[in-house]
Amino acid sequence: MSFTDATPAAIDQAVQHAWQAFLVYRKTTWPQRAQLLYRIAEVLEPHEAALVGLAMEETHLPESRLRNEFARTLFQLRQYAHAVETGIWTTFRINTASAESAPQPDVRKTYVPLGPVAVFGASNFPFAFSTAGGDTASALAAGCTVIVKAHPAHPRLSTEVADCIHQAIQQCQLPDGVFQHIYGASPAVSEMLVKHPLIKAVGFTGSYTAGKALFDIARQRKEPIPVFAEMGSVNPVFLLPEKLAQDATGIADMLAASITLSAGQFCTKPGLIFGIAGDALQQFTTQLAEKLSHTQGQLMLHEGIASAYREKIHSATRRQCTEPVVALSSLSQTLEAKPVLSTTSASQFMAHPALQEEVFGPYALVVACEHMEQMLQVVGQLEGQLTCTLMATEQDLLQHRHLIDALTLIAGRIIFNGVPTGVRVCTAMHHGGPFPATTDSRFTSVGADAIQRFVRPICFQHFPDRFLPPELQNANPWQWWRMVDDRLSQSRIE
Amino acid sequence: MSFTDATPAAIDQAVQHAWQAFLVYRKTTWPQRAQLLYRIAEVLEPHEAALVGLAMEETHLPESRLRNEFARTLFQLRQYAHAVETGIWTTFRINTASAESAPQPDVRKTYVPLGPVAVFGASNFPFAFSTAGGDTASALAAGCTVIVKAHPAHPRLSTEVADCIHQAIQQCQLPDGVFQHIYGASPAVSEMLVKHPLIKAVGFTGSYTAGKALFDIARQRKEPIPVFAEMGSVNPVFLLPEKLAQDATGIADMLAASITLSAGQFCTKPGLIFGIAGDALQQFTTQLAEKLSHTQGQLMLHEGIASAYREKIHSATRRQCTEPVVALSSLSQTLEAKPVLSTTSASQFMAHPALQEEVFGPYALVVACEHMEQMLQVVGQLEGQLTCTLMATEQDLLQHRHLIDALTLIAGRIIFNGVPTGVRVCTAMHHGGPFPATTDSRFTSVGADAIQRFVRPICFQHFPDRFLPPELQNANPWQWWRMVDDRLSQSRIE
Numbered sequence: 001m002s003f004t005d006a007t008p009a010a011i012d013q014a015v016q017h018a019w020q021a022f023l024v025y026r027k028t029t030w031p032q033r034a035q036l037l038y039r040i041a042e043v044l045e046p047h048e049a050a051l052v053g054l055a056m057e058e059t060h061l062p063e064s065r066l067r068n069e070f071a072r073t074l075f076q077l078r079q080y081a082h083a084v085e086t087g088i089w090t091t092f093r094i095n096t097a098s099a100e101s102a103p104q105p106d107v108r109k110t111y112v113p114l115g116p117v118a119v120f121g122a123s124n125f126p127f128a129f130s131t132a133g134g135d136t137a138s139a140l141a142a143g144c145t146v147i148v149k150a151h152p153a154h155p156r157l158s159t160e161v162a163d164c165i166h167q168a169i170q171q172c173q174l175p176d177g178v179f180q181h182i183y184g185a186s187p188a189v190s191e192m193l194v195k196h197p198l199i200k201a202v203g204f205t206g207s208y209t210a211g212k213a214l215f216d217i218a219r220q221r222k223e224p225i226p227v228f229a230e231m232g233s234v235n236p237v238f239l240l241p242e243k244l245a246q247d248a249t250g251i252a253d254m255l256a257a258s259i260t261l262s263a264g265q266f267c268t269k270p271g272l273i274f275g276i277a278g279d280a281l282q283q284f285t286t287q288l289a290e291k292l293s294h295t296q297g298q299l300m301l302h303e304g305i306a307s308a309y310r311e312k313i314h315s316a317t318r319r320q321c322t323e324p325v326v327a328l329s330s331l332s333q334t335l336e337a338k339p340v341l342s343t344t345s346a347s348q349f350m351a352h353p354a355l356q357e358e359v360f361g362p363y364a365l366v367v368a369c370e371h372m373e374q375m376l377q378v379v380g381q382l383e384g385q386l387t388c389t390l391m392a393t394e395q396d397l398l399q400h401r402h403l404i405d406a407l408t409l410i411a412g413r414i415i416f417n418g419v420p421t422g423v424r425v426c427t428a429m430h431h432g433g434p435f436p437a438t439t440d441s442r443f444t445s446v447g448a449d450a451i452q453r454f455v456r457p458i459c460f461q462h463f464p465d466r467f468l469p470p471e472l473q474n475a476n477p478w479q480w481w482r483m484v485d486d487r488l489s490q491s492r493i494e
Numbered sequence: 495m496s497f498t499d500a501t502p503a504a505i506d507q508a509v510q511h512a513w514q515a516f517l518v519y520r521k522t523t524w525p526q527r528a529q530l531l532y533r534i535a536e537v538l539e540p541h542e543a544a545l546v547g548l549a550m551e552e553t554h555l556p557e558s559r560l561r562n563e564f565a566r567t568l569f570q571l572r573q574y575a576h577a578v579e580t581g582i583w584t585t586f587r588i589n590t591a592s593a594e595s596a597p598q599p600d601v602r603k604t605y606v607p608l609g610p611v612a613v614f615g616a617s618n619f620p621f622a623f624s625t626a627g628g629d630t631a632s633a634l635a636a637g638c639t640v641i642v643k644a645h646p647a648h649p650r651l652s653t654e655v656a657d658c659i660h661q662a663i664q665q666c667q668l669p670d671g672v673f674q675h676i677y678g679a680s681p682a683v684s685e686m687l688v689k690h691p692l693i694k695a696v697g698f699t700g701s702y703t704a705g706k707a708l709f710d711i712a713r714q715r716k717e718p719i720p721v722f723a724e725m726g727s728v729n730p731v732f733l734l735p736e737k738l739a740q741d742a743t744g745i746a747d748m749l750a751a752s753i754t755l756s757a758g759q760f761c762t763k764p765g766l767i768f769g770i771a772g773d774a775l776q777q778f779t780t781q782l783a784e785k786l787s788h789t790q791g792q793l794m795l796h797e798g799i800a801s802a803y804r805e806k807i808h809s810a811t812r813r814q815c816t817e818p819v820v821a822l823s824s825l826s827q828t829l830e831a832k833p834v835l836s837t838t839s840a841s842q843f844m845a846h847p848a849l850q851e852e853v854f855g856p857y858a859l860v861v862a863c864e865h866m867e868q869m870l871q872v873v874g875q876l877e878g879q880l881t882c883t884l885m886a887t888e889q890d891l892l893q894h895r896h897l898i899d900a901l902t903l904i905a906g907r908i909i910f911n912g913v914p915t916g917v918r919v920c921t922a923m924h925h926g927g928p929f930p931a932t933t934d935s936r937f938t939s940v941g942a943d944a945i946q947r948f949v950r951p952i953c954f955q956h957f958p959d960r961f962l963p964p965e966l967q968n969a970n971p972w973q974w975w976r977m978v979d980d981r982l983s984q985s986r987i988e
Contacts, residue, residue: 095923408952428587461912486580
């Protein structure tokens with residue numbers, strides 16, 4: 001199979017096609033959109049073995065991980081389908097006519113899709129954040145049409161998954177332009193796609209450089225459009241004193257597994273670990289180093305990521321301000337990544353902002369603070385993060401409540417005695433965070449609330465009932481919960 | 495009183511002060527924020543006569559209108575207070591721990607305020623979209639601190655209102671930096687404010703030029719921030735054939751009143767009226783012209799707006815492509831605005847995009863379409879709008895259902911047999927619309943959902959109950975409706 005970059009004419013044609021399909025697809029009801037998502041999951045499911053095999057070849061990720069990710073992708077499609085089928089992803093609001101001080105008209109609010117969405121998948125999640133991943137699922141659930149630019153690191157897998165989506169669309173008798181799949185190893189393809197006036201939103205998961213570039217292109221358009229770019233994070237972990245004294249080994253175990261999971265190629269990999277200097281931290285660091293140095297090397301996703309890892313590790317470990325604990329030995333294969341651990345002091349950390357940069361791969365930096373006040377001071381200098389993790393006893397939390405508080409300024413998710421890797425797909429999840437973790441901290445890219453990214457509200461005032469969308473009609477035909485005159489109700493309006 | 499532009503040092507000081515206050519105010523509970531809003535309304539209320547008098551002097555708006563707007567402002571403060579006191583402005587989501595295929599952690603999502611917000615009020619709403627208006631109310635409800643840049647068209651009123659807000663803040667024993675008020679007639683003040691790294695969001699109501707400029711500044715920051723700019727609209731009205739034949743007079747009455755209300759100085763003023771060429775449209779136009787020409791001239795807000803109106807009217811009526819029906823006679827006072835009505839054909843309209851531009855003041859353009867297909871074609875060329883209005887019988891809607899549908903592509907609100915002016919303050923309202931009506935079509939600036947602009951989600955994973963914010967605790971201390979394991983519930987979690 002050969003994959004050639006889409007030409008400008010082909011991109012324009014795809015977007016025009018997406019727009020025409022959008023004019024049809026946007027008229028589907030929420031339950032009809034749910035049917036499409038369920039169908040995509042059904043078409044994909046029997047291809048698990050072949051797709052996982054292809055993913056193994058293209059990404060070098062282990063089979064068990066890919067099988068889990070495949071299952072998660074189907075689960076996600078079905079969960080978002082369920083969310084739009086039951087109306088739980090948002091609250092539909094109705095205020096009936098009233099005569100408070102003056103007569104007030106009947107006003108009812110629902111949501112309409114934004115338009116064709118350009119989706120840029122991630123190399124590290126060939127299923128769950130790629131062709132049939134969260135952005136595609138939530139955009140389709142919203143009523144948008146989708147153009148996926150295949151990730152150049154897994155074009156064959158992407159093509160196969162796209163074929164399954166096409167089949168599902170055909171089976172649902174929807175226009176084939178509802179989903180399209182193009183190739184483009186060159187940034188020029190992405191740029192043309194995001195600049196096209198009929199593209200109305202962008203979903204992206206990947207590096208800061210690429211995500212911020214798309215964001216900048218989108219804001220310079222005549223009509224600016226939203227870009228939801230999830231650009232990674234260093235996911236700081238805070239070891240609180242009592243907990244560390246009680247369970248240095250347990251924490252070291254958990255973190256070693258989390259740092260090396262899938263060769264550390266997760267946007268939620270814990271990359272910074274803060275503790276109070278002393279014996280307990282020393283013991284923890286030694287144990288973590290021990291576990292990391294005994295971890296098998298794993299192949300990284302592709303040469304670009306592997307060489308970036310090597311370069312970042314070299315510059316990170318050559319720095320005067322850090323000290324390697326587990327250093328990089330010579331590599332038997334160019335794609336192989338070995339875990340690396342360094343340490344530094346909080347004052348060095350604060351003096352060298354470069355130490356905050358994400359190192360994509362199985363690397364972590366342990367930062368020794370002099371005391372809790374210094375740890376709090378460090379938090380004040382951290383950039384926006386997808387996650388922060390507290391390893392703490394309840395007593396620790398009681399004594400350092402201001403630390404939780406400080407973390408709410410920078411984190412999208414705060415984890416207590418767990419690891420940031422492994423993002424539960426559920427409505428209460430928030431996978432996002434302040435810039436530079438994402439370009440829009442107000443939205444999640446995991447969980448059915450992700451659908452909210454691709455709609456805008458629309459209000460119908462004083463409309464005859466039968467011309468309203470079903471979700472706003474008096475009869476409440478789907479028996480959804482709605483906010484009627486500021487009270488939640490599942491009833492019809494009499 | 496003299497009003498001098500804030501110096502760079504004063505702006506920096508104000509923002510630093512807002513940040514320090516934010517670090518305290520963000521820790522208040524939702525009900526505590528409600529108490530502040532209630533208190534602001536209470537402090538303002540007894541000053542109605544004095545404040546309305548001042549507003550009359552500074553804005554030339556009539557007393558009855560200003561009394562209504564004052565009442566609306568208090569109502570709005572209390573409504574947003576009620577919304578955060580009862581938790582109805584959003585849905586708090588909880589997914590308890592489970593063991594679906596693998597063990598899943600307990601995950602709970604609430605919302606944290608973005609940070610200090612810069613608010614730029616509107617000259618045409620000295621109360622409701624100004625110092626204590628919707629942006630201030632929703633930002634304070636969200637837990638943000640606020641810096642209002644006083645509108646240079648009503649600095650005395652703004653100062654008096656700001657004093658009331660300061661009193662309320664003192665009475666609630668909150669830091670005085672929760673709300674600050676600065677002056678700045680020069681755009682440099684706005685620019686410095688929006689560029690300041692500790693400003694985290696912007697609320698704006700006004701012109702496209704000013705709103706888009708703030709948007710561009712905000713996007714170029716190292717850390718881009720959201721700008722919610724409501725930049726106006728031409729609010730097209732569509733006269734459908736059966737309705738027009740039945741009630742040309744009634745429609746002309748409604749529209750004449752709406753066009754001239756407060757000298758046409760509303761972002762929801764109907765500026766374009768589309769009908770099918772023929773006797774009925776002719777009759778309607780004649781009646782509308784008659785009513786408009788008998789409307790008393792009204793003073794506009796300030797010289798800048800009045801001269802912009804005169805200039806736009808002159809260029810609009812001098813165009814070959816339109817024909818004046820009610821022309822501008824000589825003006826007795828420079829601030830006085832007389833209604834003007836022009837007509838054109840749909841083909842001329844489509845050939846001259848400038849005819850889509852908003853003319854702020856009592857001006858409207860009647861566009862005669864050859865047939866309904868042409869009307870639909872025109873809709874395809876319209877930019878994003880705050881509102882679109884359908885004057886129609888149900889029979890008209892049945893026959894032209896595709897027109898409703900086309901309007902959902904461009905409008906934030908669609909009104910049936912009513913006028914777009916008069917925006918009901920309620921949770922189902924959407925006051926927003928696709929660009930260029932606003933810079934972010936996904937959010938409203940009217941109704942308690944406006945609070946959603948100034949928060950971001952945050953997720954607590956596997957947290958001990960007592961360290962969660964009250965709205966997420968098992969006990970559900972405020973008996974709010976929450977989405978627990980994807981089901982709405984008012985109960986505690988056992």
